[in-house]
Amino acid sequence: MMSSETRFIPNTSEVAAEVLDGEAVLINLTNGMYYSLVGTGGFIWSLLEGGANVNEIVSALVVQYEVKAEQAEKDVRQLIDDLKTEALITDSNQEGGALPSDAPAQRQPYEVPSLKVYSDMQALLALDPPMPDLTDAPWKQPNAKA
């Protein structure tokens, strides 16, 4: 069982990850698997990137979201297990970084974080596009804007 003190880092040698507006997209560059984390999932990913351990993540969740610590800890552990299973994070010996310290005026509704997996993205991208070699319209529609 993972320690509450264990810290993690994104597996940056194999994974491209970005967070925007609290939502994360993760791409395993080795096998082409795509993942997404929305809502609480994106929030937790940001904390993991900052080097937070389970205890710190749970504390931050309880401050920001309408959730009890027991529920939050169970969900965080599950998400971390999922992220490790998919080789998106690894254990880290580094010190943790800064955590969000300000309590919001009102806590946000809580949703169980889940890692969405899109295992067929590479296969879909390999589908032949309709007109792959077309670089100029062979004809123009009269009323089309330039």
Next chain:
Amino acid sequence: MKVLFWTQQYWPYIGGVEVLSRHFIAELRAKGIEFFVVTGHGNLDLPDEDEMDGVPIYRFRFLQALGARDAGEILRIRRRVADLKQRLQPDIVHFNLSDPSLFFHLQTDVPHISSLVSIQLALPPTVADERTLLGQALRKSDWITANSGAILDDLRKIAPDTAAHSSLVYNGYPLPTTPGTALPFNPPQLMCIGRLVEEKGFDLMLSALPTLLARFPTLRLTIAGDGKARFALEMQAAELGVGDAVDFVGWVNPEGVPELLNQSTLVVMPSRWREAFGLVALQAAQMARPVVATRVGGLPEVVRHGKSGLIVEPESPSALAEAVTQLLARPDEAREMGQRARHWSQTQFGWERYVNAYQCLYTRLAQAQEL
């Protein structure tokens, strides 16, 4: 009612789905439905926001961002799509399933907007897996349409839980104003139309050509379309010594397709892959052309073996040669098949039926959201 119509590419791209979509939207706009189009950029240099035929077009670099594995750009596009849905407030998102831009639709799902997915491609077996984009999107959609019985059967076999919210809507196509002319037999003219990619099997038609030319020395084959296989096909024609009998005419303006079909004695669709429907077969039927097609996907539903054309097993130049010979050697039979094809193109695959089917679906989905 407002419909956000999502399709991989839209005019001025001119694949079968692209042209069909443009006609379809014009028809339903005339019935009072408001449309917005979300589409990919493709390779052309086109503006992000545009308007065509009075329909707002929103273009995104979906495939470029996904293909480049650019997580930042993916998130920026996702935000733009979410903002667009929020701003337009459509009643329905009608997604034409043929590419992974579905990711952005799924990622910006809005509970009060109905989701209709129209399957335009043969489904991979991985749809059964809930860890796939296709699997998640199809299960989450409010309704799914397949454009042939073969594709609907595939869907229900692979993902049985979609049976309660899926149905068949055969493709339709507006009847061209150009009337079908008599089939030419002197010289006989074969026609292949489509993207020049391996999956279309045009190389098999070329392989069948020496046999056919031995029996019909004046025979000509026109290959209309372009793509990455063009050079290989031209080389193959030269190596087989049939180059003089083959015309590669490149892309043809959609408006010019009926006229092109009128020049043909019969149309050949030697596809290898599971064609979901095979729109060219329907266009040929509209012009009273018999079709020789392979037994793949929905093609045997559009081309009725022995009635409106001939169906042969895929990957067989000799089977293609035999079927083409049968039709060229019996002009009366070929003409009858063409006439029957034309009749069915207006009944089973009629345009009004197609448009009405989607109008009914839209109405039903919009009403369900109001309840």
